[in-house]
Amino acid sequence: MSHSPHTPASPSGTGNSALGEINKKHVLAWASWDWGSAAFNAVMTTFVFTVYLTSDAFGGEDYASRILGYGLALSGLAIALLAPVTGQRSDTGGRRKYWLGVNSIAVAVLTALCFFVYPSPGFLFLGVGLIALATLFSEFAGVNYNAMLGQISTPATVGKISGFGWAMGYVGGIVALALVLVGFVLPENGWFGATAADGLNIRLVAVFSAVWFMAFALPVLFTVPEIPRQPMAAKLGIAGSYGLLFRRIKAIYRTSPHxxxxxxxxxxxxxxxxxxxxxxxxxxxxxxxxxxxxVIVFAIAGNVVAALGAVAGGYLDDRVGPKRVIVGSLLGLLAAGTAIFLLGAENHSVLGLTWSGTTTFWVCGLLLCLFVGPAQASSRAYLARLAPRGEEGEYFGLYATTGRAVSFLAPTLFAVCIGIFGAQRFGILGILVVLLAGLLLLLPVKEPREVPTATTPAA
Structure with missing residues (x-):
């Protein structure tokens, strides 16, 4: 499939998006999946379940944090090997929405199984294994979900709609976290008889998160049309899919190295x-x-700030371009993260006023949240501008694979820095190194409108 050498491909899909219009019903249904996925991203992997999993009950925060880091790194390796081919096969087979549904169900089931992770060192590897597997299927679902961005947007609105989707995810996280807080964490006897005994309240949070995710994943499965099946689909086996993948990577590098x-x-x-x-x-x-x-109260505030950042970043993306938004966001992240690392949990005197570690984390942590949203949304919009029609799933599969091919970096550096310096705080340093490396690699890359679109071989 070939395209104009200097013009990004038009969005693919059905409806009116290719004609310069957007279907608001499709956009809302699509963004609903982001809202639902927050139950896994915010509740399970960030602010509640992994905090539970790295507590003293599982062998101590330093040890459990290290095991979690390595578990997520292994999950990333599997994603790196499989994501682009699964995206490609869902594209050619006309089953993008089908596989979004299958992978979403897998995430929900694995999340619900976290109910059986009791607060004991003997359950640490079960908990890490379930989170790692759920992360694997969440990434597969994300490949299909991100590929749909081209179906529901236009070249002039892709940044705004991508930012809207991220914002919906953050707001969904706010609501889910608030319900978790008032229903399971704060009360001595919460919903469904939840108490802190044997970690029952947190284990029930896993069931709640699974139901929440699946409920809000359903609208996109019933609303956004499936993409058409391509004739080549029946001819390709797994080995053929990898062969086609390598030919396309070579073609992209030859005609569109940026x-x-x-x-x-x-x-x-x-x-x-x-x-x-x-x-x-x-x-x-x-x-x-x-x-x-x-942690949960901070998470709610952080998600509010991140949602505002994602929306603002989406509008800026369509006006100044995604690269400027990403670079600015990474610089903001490095500044805020460095402040957290250097100031730490100690008290500091500023102009006669006491600046506590709690204040440090609140102020600088919210700044981190402000800049994460625009960087995420503009990165997705950047690739959506480049992906040729009918190949979005494969491109976002490559997006997931390249991400997961190095996904061992931050978790491993986080774990290694803790091991070297003997304190969890130094894990922050590992994350900052990764952000800085990403910024330096991005600086020479051209804007999407300056990048030619690759001519990729069909066979």
């Missing part, structure tokens, strides 16, 4: 962005002494 450069740069900085949220709650509890209720 697309490859962007995939590599974004892989690094997105790993740092993911680590900010994955380990944010863990650091708040372990380094800054936040109780679980304090």
């Amino acid at each position: 697309t490859i450069f962007f995939l590599l740069a974004s892989a690094v900085f997105r790993d740092g962005l993911a680590a900010v949220f994955t380990f944010g709650g863990v650091i708040a509890a372990g380094t800054f002494g936040f109780p679980l209720t304090g």
